[in-house]
Amino acid sequence: MNPKWTSEKSLFLSRCLTIASFALGIASLFCIPIITEWYDAVSGEEPIHIVLNIALYLSAILALIALWQLHTLLNRFAKQQVFVTENTVCFRRIAWCCFGVALIWLVLCYWRFLAFFVAFIAAFAGLLLRVMKNMLEAAVALREENDYTI
Amino acid sequence: MPIVVNLDVMMAKRKISAGELAERVDITPANLSILKNNKAKAVRFSTLEAICRELDCQPGDVLEYVKDE
Numbered sequence: 001m002n003p004k005w006t007s008e009k010s011l012f013l014s015r016c017l018t019i020a021s022f023a024l025g026i027a028s029l030f031c032i033p034i035i036t037e038w039y040d041a042v043s044g045e046e047p048i049h050i051v052l053n054i055a056l057y058l059s060a061i062l063a064l065i066a067l068w069q070l071h072t073l074l075n076r077f078a079k080q081q082v083f084v085t086e087n088t089v090c091f092r093r094i095a096w097c098c099f100g101v102a103l104i105w106l107v108l109c110y111w112r113f114l115a116f117f118v119a120f121i122a123a124f125a126g127l128l129l130r131v132m133k134n135m136l137e138a139a140v141a142l143r144e145e146n147d148y149t150i
Numbered sequence: 151m152p153i154v155v156n157l158d159v160m161m162a163k164r165k166i167s168a169g170e171l172a173e174r175v176d177i178t179p180a181n182l183s184i185l186k187n188n189k190a191k192a193v194r195f196s197t198l199e200a201i202c203r204e205l206d207c208q209p210g211d212v213l214e215y216v217k218d219e
Contacts, residue, residue: 148191150181 015074022067025060032056048111055108055115059101066097083136083143091133098126154214155193157186160205175200 036049036056073090081087102123108115161171172182177197184190185197198209205212 145191148184148189150177150185150190150193150197 018071025064055104058104062097062100066094069093083139088133088137095126095129098122152216152218154216155188164205174204
């Protein structure tokens, strides 16, 4: 590993990327109707822009919630609060946001089967996050046991 | 927890303060407080040994098993 690349810098980069993603997410909210209308125009299939608009707006809201949780998580990491119960709550919320997105796109499969792949990726990310949440829970329990061993 | 730490009873019997015992056992007063208030999850043998040595008692005098109701 590059010695100049410290964990603080890595954390700073993660925080910057999260904030940038959040800003991009908010900006994309204004572009959703344009994107869906463009999609209908180029797809050549029956228009679904209303359904797509609803799906994208709901997904964007869940994504923003997840990004906000990620931001909270990284702020705690910066304060050296890594193995705390609050972080497991953040992971759980992010995982549920992913499952929520997966559910939305699963419903969208009724109109476009391609939506299944988005649903699959979101569900897989949710699953990974749940496993990470379980790992962090175990780590918190270990830390507590260690802290309370006299 | 069914294991109760009767450290305060033994400390009163030996007329020793928490600060003094913490210093003699070489643990922080905060950790001694955790132990005294039954908040500890585990006790190292080395700590128990030092407590027994300083209070001139047996582990059974400090630790007690109380059945859960």
